[in-house]
Amino acid sequence: MTVALPASSPATFEIKSANLPLxxxxxxxxxxxxxxxxxxxxxxxxxxxxxxxxxxxxxxxxxxxxxxxxxxxxxxxxxxxxxxxxxxxxxxxxxxxxxxxxxxxxAPDARVSAPAPAPERAAPKSRAAPAEAPPAPAPGALVIDKPLRSGQQVYARGRDLVVLAMVNPGAEVIADGHIHVYAPLRGKAMAGARGNADARIFSLCLEPELISIAGIYRTSENPLPDGVWGQPTQVRLVPGPEGDKLVMDPIKVSGKA
Known part of the structure; x- marks a missing residue:
């Protein structure tokens, strides 16, 4: 049965589609x-x-x-x-x-997003692709240029965090993206706070109380390897058969071995 609706629109409301970030x-x-x-x-x-x-x-x-x-x-x-x-x-x-x-x-149609694996190589193009509008720029990093004392906490929501001074014991730095500390990191650092497993932590002097990426953490109760303690280091999350684990790689800095 076909139902015809009046052509005039209501004056007090409209029904429209909406996308809700969950x-x-x-x-x-x-x-x-x-x-x-x-x-x-x-x-x-x-x-x-x-x-x-x-x-x-x-x-x-x-x-x-x-x-x-x-x-x-x-x-x-x-x-x-x-x-x-x-x-x-x-x-x-x-x-x-x-x-x-x-x-x-x-909500059977809801989908939990996960990072898509990068392709090994780009597929050859048989013809020029139509031009697309450039994506909106990501929010810039939150930059902190003063030392963070014990009890202080900084959270970079939806972006990276750059700290140009020391993160003292008892201080916390948190970011949904990467964390860069261009000074000693002696407090807590939590990157990928909303589950971004590609986030990383970088520090010129890694001596943390706690480091965490996407909820996988390591505390000072489990000492860091000698090769990275107090050294320029990056921390990343690597998947494995027994679960994700934090991997620490030394960063070579000019003038240092």
């Missing part, structure tokens, strides 16, 4: 007590990490025999971190029903 919580366990502890450890001292971002809860990583989830408790747990859980995807029929009963919506 963050995703990839739930790997139904143990909410353990989740609460790990959230507090990672984000408890970064109150501005999120900015009231809408959140989709991703359940596809849970084991097939995972137990029930108290979604009301999970939603209440996430709100103090300034995220707004609105949707869920990837769960079993029972989990999805429980999520809907808690006021979340099903």
């Amino acid at each position: 963050v995703a919580l990839l739930l790997k366990s139904t143990d909410l007590a353990a989740l609460a502890r790990e959230l507090a450890t990672r984000f408890g001292d970064i109150p501005d990490f999120f900015d009231n971002d809408p959140l989709v809860i991703e359940l596809s990583s849970l084991a097939a025999d995972a137990g029930a989830i108290d979604f009301a408790a999970l939603v209440a747990m996430m709100r103090p971190y300034r995220v707004a859980p609105i949707a869920v995807r990837g769960g079993s029929p029972a989990q999805m029903a429980a999520a809907l009963a808690a006021g979340l919506v099903a």
